[in-house]
Amino acid sequence: MEEALEGNLELKEIQRLEGHSDRVWSLAWNPVAGAAGVPAMLASSSGDKTVRVWQQSGRDWDCVAVLDEPHTRTVRSSAWSPCGKLLATVSFDATAAIWKHAGGDFDCVSTLEGHENEVKSVSWNASGSLLATCSRDKSVWIWEVLPGNEFECVSVLQGHTQDVKMVQWHPFLDILFSCSYDNTVKVWAEDIDSDDWHCVQTLGESNNGHSSTVWALSFNSAGDEMVTCSDDLTLKIWKSEIQKQQVGDGYAPWKHLCTLSGYHDRTIFSVHWSRDGIIASGAADDAIRLFVENKDGQVDGPSSPSYKLLLKKEKAHDMDVNSVQWSSKETRLLASASDDGAIKIWKLESIS
Amino acid sequence: MTLGLINANPIVHAKKERIARTEDLHCEDAVDPLDIYDSVRDIRDPEHPYSLEQLSVLSEESVTVDEKRGRILITFTPTIQHCSMATVIGLCLRVKLMNSFPPHFKVDIKVSPGSHANEESVNKQLNDKERVAAALENPNLRQLVDECLQSNDL
Numbered sequence: 089m090e091e092a093l094e095g096n097l098e099l100k101e102i103q104r105l106e107g108h109s110d111r112v113w114s115l116a117w118n119p120v121a122g123a124a125g126v127p128a129m130l131a132s133s134s135g136d137k138t139v140r141v142w143q144q145s146g147r148d149w150d151c152v153a154v155l156d157e158p159h160t161r162t163v164r165s166s167a168w169s170p171c172g173k174l175l176a177t178v179s180f181d182a183t184a185a186i187w188k189h190a191g192g193d194f195d196c197v198s199t200l201e202g203h204e205n206e207v208k209s210v211s212w213n214a215s216g217s218l219l220a221t222c223s224r225d226k227s228v229w230i231w232e233v234l235p236g237n238e239f240e241c242v243s244v245l246q247g248h249t250q251d252v253k254m255v256q257w258h259p260f261l262d263i264l265f266s267c268s269y270d271n272t273v274k275v276w277a278e279d280i281d282s283d284d285w286h287c288v289q290t291l292g293e294s295n296n297g298h299s300s301t302v303w304a305l306s307f308n309s310a311g312d313e314m315v316t317c318s319d320d321l322t323l324k325i326w327k328s329e330i331q332k333q334q335v336g337d338g339y340a341p342w343k344h345l346c347t348l349s350g351y352h353d354r355t356i357f358s359v360h361w362s363r364d365g366i367i368a369s370g371a372a373d374d375a376i377r378l379f380v381e382n383k384d385g386q387v388d389g390p391s392s393p394s395y396k397l398l399l400k401k402e403k404a405h406d407m408d409v410n411s412v413q414w415s416s417k418e419t420r421l422l423a424s425a426s427d428d429g430a431i432k433i434w435k436l437e438s439i440s
Numbered sequence: 441m442t443l444g445l446i447n448a449n450p451i452v453h454a455k456k457e458r459i460a461r462t463e464d465l466h467c468e469d470a471v472d473p474l475d476i477y478d479s480v481r482d483i484r485d486p487e488h489p490y491s492l493e494q495l496s497v498l499s500e501e502s503v504t505v506d507e508k509r510g511r512i513l514i515t516f517t518p519t520i521q522h523c524s525m526a527t528v529i530g531l532c533l534r535v536k537l538m539n540s541f542p543p544h545f546k547v548d549i550k551v552s553p554g555s556h557a558n559e560e561s562v563n564k565q566l567n568d569k570e571r572v573a574a575a576l577e578n579p580n581l582r583q584l585v586d587e588c589l590q591s592n593d594l
Binding site: 111135161162164180205206208224251253269300301319354372373374406407408427428 | 544546568570573577
């Protein structure tokens with residue numbers, strides 16, 4: 089059982105990783121590293137057109153690889169496959185690249201072409217059998233992972249009216265979420281009869297959604313709540329009766345639960361929900377904020393939950409915070425990346 | 441083929457006298473709106489051989505600074521309501537400021553209220569840093585921006 093979050097907490101900077109020569113856009117923890125004697129591993133994507141892979145070594149972190157090919161422009165983001173052996177990277181050069189991590193080396197085993205312009209985000213589904221990418225060309229592509237490092241496009245999803253900022257699969261169901269410059273979040277599912285993917289829900293301003301670009305989204309560990317962050321300076325929590333959908337009881341729509349506003353005063357670029365229930369957000373105000381469910385005053389049983397600020401870290405970086413990511417293995421370990429070119433590793437601790 | 445100019449006959453104003461000012465009375469990191477104005481007034485219009493100041497796209501009132509919060513706001517006025525060059529002008533202003541002032545300053549660039557037919561969408565685009573970053577990696581656009589920034593002597 090986790091120790092309770094009590095008393096005064098601090099976000100303590102334990103490491104600063106320098107190496108990129110331009111802004112760092114995004115971070116991805118290797119999901120299988122960081123436990124059972126396997127050292128933690130983090131990939132960072134940058135405006136310097138490279139991806140760096142960092143590995144923990146005792147108390148230090150080393151840059152163990154610089155992937156400077158094949159991308160010719162900004163690498164916007166990356167994602168590890170669930171097994172941790174493949175790394176997908178996407179770039180403003182309109183391509184995605186797949187890297188195989190074996191024996192300490194990274195080999196580019198495949199390049200995915202098809203988007204018309206900047207690819208911004210990539211996500212693997214829970215089983216690692218599907219990959220999704222999205223682009224300024226307004227489309228979302230779903231790729232099937234075939235033997236021999238082959239990737240076949242199985243669907244091109246049109247629906248967003250502006251560039252798509254991020255794609256994210258549900259943590260255990262094959263439902264895809266995308267968020268966009270058009271201010272909406274769209275939910276995509278496969279039609280069992282026709283094998284076609286289509287949009288099953290749009291979360292827009294008319295259903296308590298965001299009023300400006302939605303930059304990122306993340307799920308809680310149970311997969312029944314989602315948080316989104318936006319240029320409208322708010323975070324929003326959404327809920328779905330996902331258990332019904334799991335037992336095949338049809339689509340369980342997402343409903344707006346609450347809005348967290350008044351915390352960041354510039355665009356919120358990144359949000360990530362930890363396995364133990366802490367939401368981290370990073371924004372253009374250089375700050376990181378942490379939120380948790382507010383369990384105070386809920387005497388009347390299952391009233392609708394609310395969220396409260398747990399901690400604010402002003403000046404977390406010298407410039408915009410572009411990405412915040414909780415470690416997949418070690419609890420209360422957070423990584424952040426910034427326009428200042430630095431990556432920081434933080435530990436959430438009680439002040440003794 | 442000759443491309444039609446978007447605004448074929450802009451009104452051109454005289455360049456203003458530069459105000460002589462004593463150097464840094466305040467702390468080193470301080471940013472003065474007039475310093476910012478001085479750094480952007482001579483940016484060349486993407487369409488015409490005149491500066492943004494000469495075309496009244498910018499004036500001293502265009503720049504506001506919130507020193508305490510580290511914010512710079514530039515509001516410019518395109519010469520015509522449907523100016524498709526507005527986003528290029530915005531990019532020029534952003535690059536110029538990136539090159540001239542401390543990077544931790546937060547810069548917002550907007551068209552002045554009512555000055556553009558697509559005011560909201562132009563403002564959104566100019567302040568989406570991912571779009572700005574992608575635009576500046578586009579060689580043609582980058583060249584256009586660099587040309588506008590080079591011409592300090594018109």
